[in-house]
Amino acid sequence: MGDRYNFHEIEERWQKYWEEVKPHAEAEDAHRPRYYCLEMFPYPSGRLHMGHVRVYSIGDVIARFKRMQGFSVLHPMGWDAFGLPAENAAIKHNIHPHRWTQENISHMRQELARLGFSYDWDREVSTCEPDYYKWTQWLFLLLYKNGLAYRKAAPVNWCPSCATVLANEQVVAGLCERCDSVVEKTNLEQWFFRITDYADRLLNGLDQLEGWPEKVKSMQANWIGRSEGTEIRFAVEGFEEELPVFTTRPDTVFGVTYVVVAPEHPLVDKLIAGQENEEELRAFLKEVMAQDELMRTAEDTEKKGIMTGRYAVNPLNNERVPILIGNYVVGSYGTGAVMGVPAHDTRDFAFAKKYGLPIREVVAPEGKEAGGELAEAYVDEGVLVNSGQFTGLPSREAMEKITEHLEAAGQGGHKVNYRLRDWLISRQRYWGTPIPIVYCDSCGIVPVPEEELPVMLPTDVEFRPTGESPLLHCEEFVNTTCPQCGGSARRETDTMDTFIDSSWYFLRYTDPHNNELPFAKEKADAWMPVDQYIGGVEHAILHLMYSRFIQMVLSDLGLVSSEIPFKNLLAQGMVLQGGAKMSKSKGNVVDPDAIISQYGADTARLFILFAAPPDKDLEWSDEGIEGAYRFINRVWRLVIEYLDLIKDVSPKVGDNLGPKERTLRRIVHSSVKKVTNDISRRFSLNTAISAIMEMVNGMYQYKDTPIDEQNLNVVREAVELLLLVLAPFTPHVTEELWHRLGYRESIHAQPWPEYDEEATKADEITIVVQINGKVRDRVVVPAESDSETVKEAVFAQPRVQEYTAGKEIVKTIVVPGKLVNIVVK
RNA sequence: GCCCGCUUAGCUCAGCUGGUAGAGCACCAUCCUUGUAAGUUGGGGGUCGUUGGUUCGAAUCCGACAGCGGGCUCCA
Structure with a gap:
């Protein structure tokens, strides 16, 4: 044991000790309040990156802090172990996905251990193991039995490079979220979860999530995209079928001069069949459908339409209006058809101008006459004109009246529309949870009985370079017997998202x-909801909304009591280098392993926590990490230099302290107060560390004071407090120094220190003197002076007398302990 | 286009309910050291994005505007 800070030796020693003693295995102590601290589990890609170091460092400080505060803390870790990269590795390097994943996990587990994170490893889960995915299948069956999982043919997003379909959420601007390939539309029979049944609850439930960032909530609200409006059913001349449209502006219905349907609209085929321009129409359809979604929905794509030669009838005024097919109408939103009101919608206005469709004004700005040619669409609300019996009504009222009228006539009514679609969960991939369904020629779709779970993923399969799922060609997997009739049947070969x-x-x-259930209700209820969840904002919609949905379903079915999975959410920022996210392609990646080898885990943790508030982006800095390393060395030297003097001294401080000791205690105790507040108030870990730095500076200020025996316990107290507040951030070095102080117990099992409020108070305070709000002077007064005494002291100042001489004192404002403002005229 | 966030020292960021503008890094100096590296002590540096308002008093509250970043978007 040398006197230099040897982090290699220290970190290795305590990591070994923690591994043996398992201080973080949760005892489920019923007498202590519980706290569930969770960070998003990683995909086992092979190596940790700085983003991982950051999120897990934040979580670890919170977990350690809460433990010291006396909570029984659940802080687990696991692996989101299914997914495409494993399969790609299988194709490319001829290594089985399971082995690839296992090797990555064991490497990453070691990396996490090297960082000193306090996980309860006895609870580790890995989603690709049968004892986990058995219950994912069980969950699928639960949803199936409750009508929340269904199969249908639908136009779906197909990523040609990943050779699988994607959920809407996984398509970003028309590109695959994973690989940026252009996503195509195909018609396939697929499994869906009925998340749209929960649209309203998912939206309204956001209000209850007080501990979530507004940003994440508004992203989810946007995604759900609730839109309240009216459905209006137009009759189609010559057909039985009606053509429903959705609008948020039923007050403009008298201004409808045409109707546009999406090329995918189910009625399109019938509408154009036998029309004289059928060929032209088909050509148009072909052209539009050939364009991928990205092109079609791009902002600058020209709006195109074509007359079908068919007519719809406006149910409000019985007017015949032409039906067009338009490239800008989206088949999957609303009814896939819109009414065209050129006078009151910017897009419709441009469209009508282009195709010479009539423009009819039906809403006028209040107090203004209608009439004359419109230069642009009037999109605001106003008073109705040219609208039959509704003329003269203000927009708001008209919307209500018109909707009621439609309802009474059986031609429409109130309608709520969502942007949210059902969750497409089938993936044409091997490395995922098999969907526990078999197809029987006589019984149809048959769920695998619970007692036959898990449907095991076969291991002996052949990976094809095309990326086609090996399950398709795995005879012993595909061929099975029907659980209902015993006849031959085929297994579903798709796996789950x-x-x-x-x-x-x-x-x-x-x-x-x-082994009996995915989890026992009592156990889940004891811990849930997660008190603090931490992860990247990139999961704001996908993972966080799906989890909310599943939790709501489980709660509805009585399997858990809370319908909220995560009470508080901390969306941590990215780790940047040179202003850009670290990525291999940009070549700006800093490897955590290299940093740990060079500076140690404590330094890596301290820097990454200090460099930015947890929820902001963090700019990597080599100087910053040097600074963190120097700071730890500074703490080390301070404690080591005092060690012999204070080894056998009690931290209990007596009365009768000298002024220097009082100053030291004031700095130390107010720092402890600030650290405590910063961590508990809103995990302001960077400012907490800054307070600890100030604390150390204060202790260095004192260091050269000749030490008198009776002051040694002030020093001992300061050193102990320093180590205790630093412990959650730099667990190794504080554990080492704690033991060197003579303690046998882990520092991480100590209670979080209390600060002495009295000690934080200064003996004297400086009062700022303002004249008309401008700082003109300062006065030092005893801390406990009352307002009158302070005032007297202020007015006794020569400068104050100068400034007030010959002037009228309008009033004097005294802010106790801070300042005095004299208003003069 | 709509919504949200940010703008404070050279850099990265604090600044809680309005009341003396602050930390770390960088920089400069000082001392220690044979020298290097490390260390010690001290210091300089800010019209708080612009502008109007509320107030005795605004970085802080309110309104505009600008710049940067993010989310949603032919959404009917």
Whole structure:
């Protein structure tokens, strides 16, 4: 044991000790309040990156802090282990996905251990293991039995490079979220979860999530996209079928001069069949459909339409209006058809001008006459004109009246529309949870009985370079018997979206070894909801909304008591280098392993926590990490230099302290106060560290004071407090120094220190003197002076007398302990 | 286009309910050291994005505007 700070030796020693003693295995102590601290589990890509170091460092400080505060803390770790990269590795390097994943996990587990994170490893879960995915299948069956999982043919997003379909959420601007390939539309029979049944609850439930960032909530609200309006059913001349449209502006219905349907609209085929321009129409359809979604929905794509030669009838005024097919109408939103009101919608206005369609004004700005040619669409509300019996009504009232009228006539009514679609969960991939369904020629779709779970993923399969799922060609997997009739049947070869695996893992942690159920209700209820969830904002919609959905379903079915999975959410910022996110392609990646080898885990943790508030982006800085390293060295030297003097001294401080000791205690105790507040108030870890730095500076200020025996316990107290508040941030070095102080117990098992409020108060305070709001002077007064005494002292100042001489004193404002403002005229 | 966030020292960021503008890094100096590296002590540096308002008093509250970043978007 040398006197230099040897982090290699220290970190290795305590990591070994923690591994043996398992201080973080949760005892489920019923007498202590519980706290569930969770960070999003990683995909086992092979190596940790700085983003991981950041999120897990934040979580670890919170977990350690809460433990010291006396909570029984659940702080688990696991692996989101299914997914495409493993399969790609199989194709490319001829290594089985399971082995690839396992090797990555064991490497990353070691990396996490090297960082000194305090996980309860006995609860580790891995979503690709049968004892986990069995319960993911169980969950699928639960949804199936409750009508929340269904199969249908639908136009779906197909990523040609990943050779699988994607959920809407996984398509970003027409590109695959994973690989940026252009996503195509195909018609396929696929499995869906009925998340749209929960649209309203998912939206309204956001209000209850007080501990979530507004940003994440508004992103989810946007995604759900609730839109209240009116459905209006137009009759189609010559057909039985009606053509429903959705509008948020029923007050403009008298201004409808045409109707546009999407090229995908189910009625299109019938509408154009036998029309004289059928060929031209088909050509148009072909052209539009050939364009991929990205092109079609781009802002600058020209709006195109074509007359079908058919007419619809406006149910309000019985007017015949032409039906067009338009490239800008989206088949999957609303009814796939819109009414065209050129006078009151910017897009419709441009469209009508282009195709010479009539423009009829039906809403006028209040107090203004209608008439004359419109230069642009009037999109605001106003008073109705040219609208039959509704003329003269203000927009708001007209919307209500017109909707009621339609309802009474059976031609429409109130309608709520959502942007949210059902969750497409089928993936044409091997490395995922098999969907527990068989297809029987006589019985149809048959769920695999619970007692036959898990449907095992076969291991002996052949990976094809095309990316086609090996399950398709795995005879012993595909061929099975029907659980109902015993006849021959085929297994579903699609696997589940990995977002299902991760939408319930936090529940499995509460009861990870349960062989009878995914989790026991009592165990889940004891811990849920997660008190603090931490992860990247990139999951704001996908993972966080799916988890909310699954939790709501489980709660409705009585399997858990809370319908909220995560009470508080901390969306941590990215780690940047040179203003850009670290990425291999940009070549600006800093490797955590290299940093740990060079500076140690404590330094890496301290820097990454100090460099920015947890929820902001963090700019990596080599100087910054040097600074963090120097700071730890500074703490080390300070404690080591005092060690012999204070080794056998009690931290109990007596009365009768000298002024220097009082100053030291004031700095130390107010720092402890600030650290405590900063961590508990809103995890302001960077400012907490800054307060600890000030504390150390204060202790260095004192260091050269000749030490008198009776002051040694002031020093001992200061050193102990320093180590205690620093412990959650730099667990190794504080553990080492704590033991060197003579303690046998872990520092991480100590209670969080109390500060002495009295000690934080200064003996004297400086009062700022303002004249008309401008700082003109300062006065030092005893801390406990009352307002009158302060005033007297202020007015006794020569400068104050100068400034007030010959002037009228209008009033004097005294802010106790801070300032005095004299208003003069 | 709509919504949200940010703008404070050279850099990265604090600044809680309005009341003396602050930390770390960088920089400069000082001392220690044979020298290097490390260390010690001290210091300089800010019209708080612009502008109007509320107030005795505004970085802080309110309104505009600008710049940067993010989310949603032919959404009917």
